[in-house]
Amino acid sequence: MFFTYLRRELRRRRKAALVIAMGLALGIALVITVSSVSAGMTQAQGKVLESLYGLGTDMTVTKAADPDSGSAERPRFQFDARGDDKEQSSDRVMVQGFQSLKSSVVDQVSGQSGVKDAVGGLSLVVIKVNGQFQRGEFQQAPGGGNRQRGGGGQPQGSVRGGGANFDINNFTVYGTDVGHLGLGPLTSSKITSGKTFTSAQGNAKVAVLDSAYAKQKKLTVGKTLTISGTKFEIIGIATADSGSSSANVYIPLKQAQTLADAKDKVTTVYVQAADSQRIDSVKAAIQKNISGTTVTTSSDLASTVSGSLSTASDLATNVGKWLSIAVLIAAFLVAGLLTSSAVSRRVREFGTLKALGWKSGRVTRQVMGEAIVNGLIGGALGIALGLGCAYLITAISPTLEATVGGGGGGGGGGFGPGGPARRAASEALKISLEAPVNVNTIVLAVALAVAGGLIAGTFGGWRASRLRPADALRRVE
Template sequence: MFFTYLRRELRRRRKAALVVASGLALGIALVIIVSSVSSGMTKAQDKVLESLYGLGTDMTVTKAAAPGTGTTRPRFEFDAKDDDSTQSTDRVMVQGFQTLAATTVDEVADQSGVADAVGGLSLTVMKVDGQFRRGEFKQDEGAQQDSRTGPGGGAGQPQGEVQGGGASFDVNSFTVYGTDVTQQDLGPLTSSAITKGRTFKAAETDAKVAVVDASYAKEKKLAVDKTVTISGTKYTIIGVSTADSGDAAANVYVPLKQAQTLADSKDEVTTVYVKAADSQQIDAVKSAIQKNISGTTVTTSADLADTVSGSLSTASDLASSVGKWLSIAVLIAAFLVAGLLTSSAVSRRVREFGTLKALGWKSGRVTRQVVGEALVNGLMGGVLGIAVGLGGAYAVTAISPTLTAQLDSSGGGGAMGGGPMGGGGPGRQTASRTLDIALTAPVSLSVILIAVGLAVTGGLVAGAFGGWRASRLRPADALRRVE
């Protein structure tokens, strides 16, 4: 009897049911779209951060900046030569000019809550090539006679000027990252995939081999089995890597010992990359490291995320603040409208419910009937809202709008200071860079379940309004409206 009456009443009031369902569908669809876009932005930000410190890295440990520490400018010296031959010099510098003892890696690994730790050395190589050109002295024509005969008939000093000459130098720089080849599952290189050749072998701890980034290899026309020269030392290229984010952490990767030799930094690292045993305990691990290992700065991925700006950050802020509040406001409005429409429909069915009560229906049965109709309307709105929401999320993914993520230059303390692009430690000034990220809108099962829950809730809210109104009706109300 309940379902028969329910089906008949919904069929009679198709338009009213569609209005209620549509209102709920709008709110539910907006929640799905905003949630999926926010999820896509979170993944995009994670992709940007992975390009800095590597997949799976939860935090980095760098050397704390000493008060008054500033950036040292590199100094280049050239030998004086009589000819105009080309002169060239390389300068290998530790990024940030701040290093930690290699034993710090073991100290960090021994801390409670740390699953793994590995050290790395980040370098910048500046190469200056060019030549000095000798100038030529040209005597003034009007002063030639005077130069031959000076005061008293003697020879005078030639008068004129030096023309031409000068210097022409090209300055090129690239980044080198020293990686621990025995532990390659942690650190910046993990955010790149080897697309040509191979990666390092565990036995190549001090071998003159290198992996180059694909973009850098294309620019410099490098390939597997060719060599790349770093400060006069030739390294055989064994592999070419392609960064997942499109921008690599370094141009060239070499074994850690080789990087230490190049920078004259034996048994030193710029960064310790840390993986926590439990992602929920990252803050606790950070506090333990800072407390037990003095002179260090610990930076988590959440800290680094604060340095990301650009349209990605702006859109993320809008989605997390304006978008969510807007979806909540629309959802509340949809619930209220559904409730008011249901209550209004009950007021138009006074004779019907009054007659049913006169025939023996109890108030509870009338209320259940109204709630049942509202619940079906809510479920229909949920189905429609899920369909619209999935369509909107699919449209965002299909269009894949491009957002920019700008990694601002920073002085270390607030950024993931140790990464190859982060600079190896506080006290340095790194140039900002911009990454282009294609936005997607993935829809998870949890979002669908939330949508179903919202649909049921909307139906119950609407049913509560109408049921309360229906329960207050009396048979006498029906008799008063009989014509």
């Protein structure tokens, strides 16, 4: 009887039911759209951070910044002015930021509670100067062949031409612990040619190049790259998943330490937490137990993201959230008022039913049932509309820009001055926005639909419970 009467009433009052359902549908669709866009922002931001931070990395440990460090060490190049006009060159390999940690810090970090894995890396910058001196020609002053200068026996005249022509080229090198390839900057790039390192190449003279750098220098797999007089065989070309890579050249950690005369030194320790919910506690433990270090988490780095991605993310998180709440409240109130108004127009119907023996509770349940069905219909329409909007956003794929600041680490760290992410952080990364819809969002939409129906039913049920059979007699014409 309940469902028969429910079906007939909904069919008879299709327009009113559709108006209530559409009001709820618009609110639910907005919630789905905002939630999917917010998820897309988080995903896009994750791509930006991933290109700098490395897959599986939860935090980095670097040496605490020292304002006096690096002031005494500057790149110096010494050339003799040989007269043979031959090309001269010199390489300087330096630790980025001039600050490093002992390799033993990696073991200390690994031993901290909540740390699943830790790996060290050494970030270097190579400055190469090459060119040649050109000999000038001495020209005597006119008529000065027999004239002496100050009685010193030297003919008067001047040197014409000559000089020096030198080119400066610099690139970044990252020393990778080939025994732990699951962490670190190299994991944010994909090998597109050749192969990556193996654990047996811990001290081998091999290198993996970033694809952009390899293209610029016209280097391919099988060729060699010379760094400070040492030749490295190029075994692979890697392409960053998004944005710029963290380094131009990747070589085994031991080789990097040898080139920079930094035995048993690292600039960055990449850390993976055993539980993503305990990242803050792990960070606190490392800072407390290992002095002279700075710990930077992915959330710390996320706070430095700026550009249109950051603006859109703030808009979706703040304005979108409050707009969704406001629209939902309005939709629920409108649905409740419309349901209550519909009950008021059915006074004669409910009064007659009560006169026939229907109790107030049965009338209330009937109104609540109709309202919940309207809510479910609105939820279905809202889910369809929300999915359509999310699909449209993904199809259009608006491009957002993101720039990551260089703060947050020590001088030799991954995200401080001179860290391996410095190159990538100095450029604006372009990210295509997507709007993924997950199961939780759909569940939330269904819950909102039921809640909307219950709220509307409460309004209508309260109104229906107050009707008396005598009210129906007053409406008889």
